[in-house]
Amino acid sequence: MASCGDTLLYIRKRLIAAGCDAPEMEADILLALTLGVSRSRLLAMRSTSMPNDQLAKLEALLARRVTHEPLAYVTGSMEFYGRSFDVEPGVLIPRVDTEVIVDATLEVARAHPNPVLRILDLGVGSGCILLTLLAELPKATGVGVDLSPLCLKVCSRNAEKLVVQSRVALREGNWFEPLTGDEAFDLIVSNPPYVAEKDRESLQPEVRDHEPPTALFANDDGLEHYRPILSGAKARLQANGAVILEVGFDQSKAVSDTARHLGFEVETRRDTAGIERVVIARMRG
Numbered sequence: 203m204a205s206c207g208d209t210l211l212y213i214r215k216r217l218i219a220a221g222c223d224a225p226e227m228e229a230d231i232l233l234a235l236t237l238g239v240s241r242s243r244l245l246a247m248r249s250t251s252m253p254n255d256q257l258a259k260l261e262a263l264l265a266r267r268v269t270h271e272p273l274a275y276v277t278g279s280m281e282f283y284g285r286s287f288d289v290e291p292g293v294l295i296p297r298v299d300t301e302v303i304v305d306a307t308l309e310v311a312r313a314h315p316n317p318v319l320r321i322l323d324l325g326v327g328s329g330c331i332l333l334t335l336l337a338e339l340p341k342a343t344g345v346g347v348d349l350s351p352l353c354l355k356v357c358s359r360n361a362e363k364l365v366v367q368s369r370v371a372l373r374e375g376n377w378f379e380p381l382t383g384d385e386a387f388d389l390i391v392s393n394p395p396y397v398a399e400k401d402r403e404s405l406q407p408e409v410r411d412h413e414p415p416t417a418l419f420a421n422d423d424g425l426e427h428y429r430p431i432l433s434g435a436k437a438r439l440q441a442n443g444a445v446i447l448e449v450g451f452d453q454s455k456a457v458s459d460t461a462r463h464l465g466f467e468v469e470t471r472r473d474t475a476g477i478e479r480v481v482i483a484r485m486r487g
């Protein structure tokens with residue numbers, strides 16, 4: 203009978219043959235998930251026999267991963283800002299780059315005169331931005347909007363996991379459309395779809411072929427959604443409010459210019475690769 207160590211070697215070979223980037227780490231993750239143990243526990247199990255009744259489960263997970271389904275969809279979760287978020291096909295997987303918008307928003311929030319902030323997240327997806335902010339700012343409340351009922355379902359599950367469900371409301375619809383009456387916010391955050399159609403082919407197959415296109419692609423070189431978000435935000439921002447947006451690697455200038463034309467004062471923040479990744483737009487006066 204094969205040992206767990208042998209099985210790890212077998213998984214690695216399958217992952218290498220499929221061209222996966224991190225076969226050793228992914229093999230550990232897939233076997234630990236199959237066996238229902240932690241990765242550190244798995245380390246101590248190399249010479250243990252691989253239970254035969256777990257092989258079909260392992261093969262099912264591997265079959266998904268070798269067709270370049272993202273590992274996060276296969277495992278059902280992704281780490282973001284030190285917390286685990288549920289994800290599934292149809293929900294954009296949280297990116298490490300997006301932690302920059304969380305840092306920028308926390309910086310604005312902590313300098314804000316109002317200690318009880320109301321935050322709106324447009325295109326909330328898994329909830330990684332909004333729910334992280336609520337977890338980090340225990341007095342804040344939030345509204346998350348998304349077009350996708352599936353995203354709202356997963357986001358609501360994540361809100362319970364992070365124990366912030368009593369401070370968040372989720373609404374289905376397009377950008378500001380599901381807001382009611384004169385609802386207004388101190389902070390409006392968004393990581394809208396911003397990948398230009400011309401860049402589609404340069405994306406990894408994991409992203410291009412498996413993640414939701416409506417969360418990724420946008421017209422006008424990816425800039426399509428920034429103007430409606432910024433102009434709509436003017437009617438929904440409280441005094442001292444700010445709009446905080448994630449942008450693509452070459453979009454900071456265009457989005458900053460749009461914001462200035464609409465009367466905002468603008469600052470930007472860079473990601474760890476030095477790319478201007480976040481635009482902070484505040485209303486003058």
Ligand code: GLN
Pocket residue numbers: 297299393394395396397409417418419
């Ligand atoms: N950063 C993501 C990617 O390049 C895109 C996310 C988005 O369009 N908002 O895969």
